[in-house]
Amino acid sequence: MSTRVYKGHPGPGIKVTGEALVASDNFSARYDLDLVKGIVSRPAHKLAGQSYVGKILILNIAKGGVASAWMLRDMVQSGRTPKALILNFANPIMAQGAAFADLPLIDRFDVDITQAIKSGESVTVDPVAGTLTVGG
Amino acid sequence: MKLDDHQTAMLAGAEGPARKYAMEQILKVGRFFDAENCVPVSQVHLMADPEALGPSGVDFLEGLAKLPLAERRVRVPAITDPRGVDFNAYKRLGQTETMADLERRATAAFEALGFMMTNTCINYQSVIPPVLGEHIAFGDTGSSIYANSVLGARTNFEGGPSALAAALTGYTPRYGYHLDSYRRGKTHFEVTTRPRDLAEWGALGGLVGRAMRSYWEVPVLSGVEGPVTSDEIKQFGAALASFGSTPLFHMIGITPEAPDLKAVFDGPVPAATSLGRADIDRLMASYRPKDDKLDVVVFAAPQLSLFEMRTLADHLDGRTINKGVTLIATTSPDIKAAADRMGITASIEGAGGMVLSGVCFYQMYARDIGEANGWKRLMSNSAKLVNILGGYGYEPILDSMSACVESAIAGRIVGASS
Incomplete structure (x- = not known):
């Protein structure tokens, strides 16, 4: 099985492996998620109704309000959390929230990461190196 | 570092x-x-x-x-x-x-x-x-x-x-x-209509916000007919930042870093995307429901200025909100105190409305209070609020403050644009 490695910008958090949950939609914790049920709740979101808990959540751009900066840590501490957040482009809110939560976060890949990885693939996230490794 | x-x-x-x-x-x-x-x-x-x-x-x-x-x-x-x-x-x-x-x-x-x-x-x-x-x-x-x-x-x-x-x-x-270097213009919009009320200013901001591809994309708007008021540009910016993820825009001839197009762009001025009446109408129509049922009317996000509080009070003074509809306005504790002193709160509450202090609707457990009160159909003149509450189990409608108030009084959705 061939290994694919994607290089992005290093971010906070530790190395984790998990199953990818991918969409080309954007991301806001406050606007898009039901934090109690652990599902994507925004009706227009492609992942609406799906659980993000324990997944490597891969989406396009961080959007929306500032609440995500607090919410990521509460998600991590409650256990209803993705294992890592992977975006084409994070914004400061996601970076601040991931830093506060120690949630693994990588962004700024040289490819569209939402097209490069498929839901269900096993992905290893190394935030210190800034890499995503699929297979291998 | x-x-x-x-x-x-x-x-x-x-x-x-x-x-x-x-x-x-x-x-x-x-x-x-x-x-x-x-x-x-x-x-x-x-x-x-x-x-x-x-x-x-x-x-x-x-x-x-x-x-x-x-x-x-x-x-x-x-x-x-x-x-x-x-x-x-x-x-x-x-x-x-x-x-x-x-x-x-x-x-x-x-x-x-x-x-x-x-x-x-x-x-x-x-x-x-x-x-x-x-x-x-x-x-x-x-x-x-x-x-x-x-x-x-x-x-x-x-x-x-x-x-x-x-x-x-x-x-x-x-x-x-x-x-x-990050404050330079990236994307150019030519505005060909003037929003008629705060809801439309929000809709215009929403249109620009939706087009933003990242936090780093700075939109530049030309063609906006000034002067623009603080409340108008507040609604515009709040919606832009909510629909998008962008903390800066330039409005030529209006905002301080944008005296003209050459001053905000590095190199040649990019071709503009036109934003006009039909675009605003389309965004507002996208929130229009099939029937006229109404549960709650909310003025918030951002909190109301003293001037907005005055306008709302003038709309409501001496009138009665329908028993089937809750009307909520949120403002800051300081503005609330001023509104109390000036009789503004009395006009709103006299009509049956609620003036909330130091809170904003989407930051006060909006999902839970919606469920607790059976609120689903929500009307507001804030494009930001309407955008957020779509993810919170509400069916939000965007219309002018006047249409929102008339609907609250009628107990069903009415208004110039319905």
Whole structure:
């Protein structure tokens, strides 16, 4: 099985492996998620109704309000959390929230990461190196 | 990222664990965005409603609040965004004692840290507006985009943990919108119509926000017929920042860094995307429901200015809101006090409306209070609110303040555009 490695910008958090949950939609914790049920709740979101808990959540751009900066840590501490957040482009809110939560976060890949990885693939996230490794 | 001696000492814990946490947060975020160093900030605006904080966030704050005074007090003037509970109204709204308790604990912790509890997202209208070139750390997308764009101050979106770090140290990482190079125009829109009311200003902001591909894309609008009022550009910016993720726009001839197109773009001026009447109408129509059922009318997001409160009171004075509809207006504690003194609150409440102080609708457990009160169909003149509440189980409708009020009185959705 061939290994694919994607290089992005290093971010906070530790190395984790998990199953990818991918969409080309954007991301806001406050606007898009039901934090109690652990599902994507925004009706227009492609992942609406799906659980993000324990997944490597891969989406396009961080959007929306500032609440995500607090919410990521509460998600991590409650256990209803993705294992890592992977975006084409994070914004400061996601970076601040991931830093506060120690949630693994990588962004700024040289490819569209939402097209490069498929839901269900096993992905290893190394935030210190800034890499995503699929297979291998 | 380079730190000076004082920052290095704080990072090492020489001034206690609160400032150590703060420098760690600054360093992690600064490295993520390749900041060269820190920039001193003159004021901090912190968003930390109890729903966003959650129990773990409140525990964290209480840990800091227990430290000795010298280790926990903020270093620059620090103020707060809307809270999640108005203690004069929470029972009537169906908020729980658990929510109220979390709110009490968070407020006590912030007071112990030396925060001034302004509880407002319109601090640029009602507290201290920053000035051109001033480096600040603002923590609400609406207050940030107004400060950056309309006032020419310099901030990134500083989410709670980072705004807190800025308050505890007096610094923030120097990246993004603190730097000249990031404040240049990226995308050009030509506006061919003038929004007719605040809802349409929000719709225009929503259209621009939807087109933004990242935090770093600075939209430039030409063709806007001035003059523009503070409330109009507030609605525009708040919607832009909500539909998108962008903390700065330039409006040619109106905002201070944009005297003309050449001044905001590096190199040739890019071709413009046209935004006109049909685009605004289409965005507003996208929220129009199939029938005229109505549960709740909300004026919030951003909190209402004194002028908006006056206009709302004039619409409602001497009239009666339908028993089947709840009408809510949210404003800051300072504006509420003024509205009380001027008879504005009496006009709104006399018609059966609720004036909430120090809260904003989407930051006060909107999903829970919707379920508790059976609210689904919600009408507002705030494009920002309508955008947010789609993810909270509501069916939101965007229309003018006048249409919202007439609908509240009729008990069903009516109005010029229905």
